[in-house]
Amino acid sequence: MPHFSSNLKFGALLAALMLAPWLGLGSYPLHLIIMALLLGFIYTSWALMGRLGLVSLGHGAFLGIGAYSVVLLWNQYGVPPLAGALLALAVTVVLALVIGYPCFRFKIVGHYFALVTLALAEVVRLVIVATRDLTGGSLGLTPKPGLSDGATASLWSFQFSNRVVWFYIVLGCWLFSLWVWRKVDQSMLRDALQAISEDEDAAASIGINVTQTKLKITVLSAAMTCLGGVLYAQYQAYVNPDTVSGIGISLQMVFGVIAGGMFVMLGPTFGAVFLLGLQEVLRVLIGNQIHGLDLLIYGALLVFFIIRMPKGILGSWLERKT
Amino acid sequence: MEFFDIFLLEAVLNGLLLGGLLALLSLGLNLIFGVIDVVWISYAELMMVGMYAIYWSHTSLGLPLALCLLFGILGVAALGAAMHWFIIRPVLSAEPINQLLVTGGVLFFLQALATVIFGIDFKNIGVRLPSLMVGDISLSMARLIAFGVAMVAIAATYLFLNRTFAGTAIRAISQDRSIMPLMGVNPERIYLLTSAMGGALAGLAACLLVLQYDIHPAIGLSFGPITFLVCVMGGLGNLLGGFVAAFIFAQLISVGGYVYAIEWGYVLAFVFFIAMMFIRPEGILFRRR
Numbered sequence: 001m002p003h004f005s006s007n008l009k010f011g012a013l014l015a016a017l018m019l020a021p022w023l024g025l026g027s028y029p030l031h032l033i034i035m036a037l038l039l040g041f042i043y044t045s046w047a048l049m050g051r052l053g054l055v056s057l058g059h060g061a062f063l064g065i066g067a068y069s070v071v072l073l074w075n076q077y078g079v080p081p082l083a084g085a086l087l088a089l090a091v092t093v094v095l096a097l098v099i100g101y102p103c104f105r106f107k108i109v110g111h112y113f114a115l116v117t118l119a120l121a122e123v124v125r126l127v128i129v130a131t132r133d134l135t136g137g138s139l140g141l142t143p144k145p146g147l148s149d150g151a152t153a154s155l156w157s158f159q160f161s162n163r164v165v166w167f168y169i170v171l172g173c174w175l176f177s178l179w180v181w182r183k184v185d186q187s188m189l190r191d192a193l194q195a196i197s198e199d200e201d202a203a204a205s206i207g208i209n210v211t212q213t214k215l216k217i218t219v220l221s222a223a224m225t226c227l228g229g230v231l232y233a234q235y236q237a238y239v240n241p242d243t244v245s246g247i248g249i250s251l252q253m254v255f256g257v258i259a260g261g262m263f264v265m266l267g268p269t270f271g272a273v274f275l276l277g278l279q280e281v282l283r284v285l286i287g288n289q290i291h292g293l294d295l296l297i298y299g300a301l302l303v304f305f306i307i308r309m310p311k312g313i314l315g316s317w318l319e320r321k322t
Numbered sequence: 323m324e325f326f327d328i329f330l331l332e333a334v335l336n337g338l339l340l341g342g343l344l345a346l347l348s349l350g351l352n353l354i355f356g357v358i359d360v361v362w363i364s365y366a367e368l369m370m371v372g373m374y375a376i377y378w379s380h381t382s383l384g385l386p387l388a389l390c391l392l393f394g395i396l397g398v399a400a401l402g403a404a405m406h407w408f409i410i411r412p413v414l415s416a417e418p419i420n421q422l423l424v425t426g427g428v429l430f431f432l433q434a435l436a437t438v439i440f441g442i443d444f445k446n447i448g449v450r451l452p453s454l455m456v457g458d459i460s461l462s463m464a465r466l467i468a469f470g471v472a473m474v475a476i477a478a479t480y481l482f483l484n485r486t487f488a489g490t491a492i493r494a495i496s497q498d499r500s501i502m503p504l505m506g507v508n509p510e511r512i513y514l515l516t517s518a519m520g521g522a523l524a525g526l527a528a529c530l531l532v533l534q535y536d537i538h539p540a541i542g543l544s545f546g547p548i549t550f551l552v553c554v555m556g557g558l559g560n561l562l563g564g565f566v567a568a569f570i571f572a573q574l575i576s577v578g579g580y581v582y583a584i585e586w587g588y589v590l591a592f593v594f595f596i597a598m599m600f601i602r603p604e605g606i607l608f609r610r611r
Binding site for chain 1: 361409412413416417418419420422423424426427428429430431432433434435436437438441442539543547550551554558582583585586588589592593595596599600603
């Protein structure tokens with residue numbers, strides 16, 4: 001349970017983080033921090049359900065819907081991304097319900113749940129590729145520039161040329177995901193989900209509505225992931241079917257969380273930091289000549305983590321301390 | 323609109339040929355699941371390794387193709403056994419979902435390994451077989467051979483499982499994991515044997531695919547998802563169900579791809595899969611007892 005000293009530590013960490021843009025870090029390190037927080041937000045959203053035995057390999061679908069909806073609506077109809085995001089959220093919620101309801105109703109769990117959601121991630125990726133006249137297919141898509149001459153920020157087009165603005169937007173979302181995590185932990189929902197993940201029939205017998213409980217956390221997690229997709233598209237100003245949807249990104253989310261540790265609040269974020277850090281260290285040490293070396297080491301580490309440290313780096317470290 | 327369309331017939335026939343290949347791939351994966359109760363997400367990556375092994379031994383070592391194909395099969399069989407020994411064995415008693423995810427780590431690893439060694443360019447072994455013309459329908463020779471070999475291999479696997487002692491032991495252990503050690507069967511040996519067999523089947527699939535497709539590090543991703551969806555739709559571990567599901571899937575992809583565009587064929591297949599999971603979650607051939 002969180003006690004006073006851990007709250008104090010977290011507060012100090014947060015204060016340091018808030019000041020990050022003013023420490024003269026330079027543009028690239030700031031970009032890395034923004035990416036770490038953004039991935040941290042997405043991973044935390046996934047882990048909200050993943051840690052309770054609902055391992056989805058389909059969150060790439062929600063990320064892709066978020067990213068592509070805002071860019072397409074903006075480019076085709078000039079819909080401002082903030083309004084586009086609402087529509088993307090609505091689509092995501094409907095899709096999560098349409099897939100989630102039968103899954104939970106018919107007790108599709110474990111392997112089967114993972115594989116059904118994986119099929120969903122692929123469907124979204126393939127639809128994006130197949131509608132290439134609209135989406136640009138595998139080449140990806142860039143949102144039309146929405147900044148008028150001389151302006152550095154536009155809320156209407158949700159484009160900001162200054163990284164510091166992005167930093168605070170992403171930081172806010174990341175803090176929001178941690179707040180949601182804690183709220184879930186303090187609620188009855190958490191206890192109900194814990195009971196379900198241990199024994200569904202027993203949970204149902206004491207009056208827990210299994211289907212409804214699982215749907216709640218799934219919709220929450222999917223909607224937040226969709227929001228992550230919106231931010232990703234607007235920040236990078238580029239979307240590509242392989243980086244925001246499909247199996248690749250879905251697995252990457254799961255593994256990032258596992259590397260960090262999915263049972264502690266900061267574990268998913270730690271996984272994102274670890275992943276980006278690994279990429280950067282390898283880039284500095286050996287440069288970009290050898291394609292795939294970072295993924296090679298990453299894959300080997302994942303196998304190692306799952307076999308030796310199923311609770312992740314941060315999870316194992318915290319456990320050892322106590 | 324004509325009632326009889328020659329190109330539609332061609333799509334159906336090509337779907338049939340693709341079905342044979344999918345049936346072979348899903349057989350290996352299903353066998354491993356049925357016996358060891360683990361889904362190898364990286365199964366198609368083993369096949370990719372086999373394709374590179376054949377490519378490398380043929381172009382760099384200059385060995386005759388037949389020898390290279392044999393090398394591919396044996397190599398992947400050894401890789402399958404190694405995969406069980408070093409990756410699966412340590413997590414046999416862990417959460418099922420961890421077993422699934424650890425093979426996902428292997429997926430990244432093998433894909434990246436191929437990229438580091440061979441780069442991301444498309445490679446091929448430089449063998450192109452002619453097409454066979456039957457009336458107005460053109461059928462690729464490589465696909466016909468692949469279909470024939472896949473059918474023979476499936477029949478051979480079936481006979482092995484039903485007519486030999488080792489095969490009987492494999493079937494027995496998939497029916498009751500806890501009783502068989504009492505009957506004097508060493509499960510560890512059976513697991514290794516099954517993994518090597520699953521590997522050999524992936525190696526055989528690699529032999530058939532190098533004749534039709536260019537090799538690149540991500541080729542596993544174009545066959546992997548389809549392969550385990552076929553297995554799940556047939557009922558994980560149900561060999562006959564997987565066989566039937568492979569042909570249904572292949573027809574959806576081939577005919578759907580012909581009527582719309584190739585990606586829509588896949589979309590159709592995936593959506594059909596999701597729908598089937600809700601209608602018959604235990605697999606298409608499952609009967610309630």
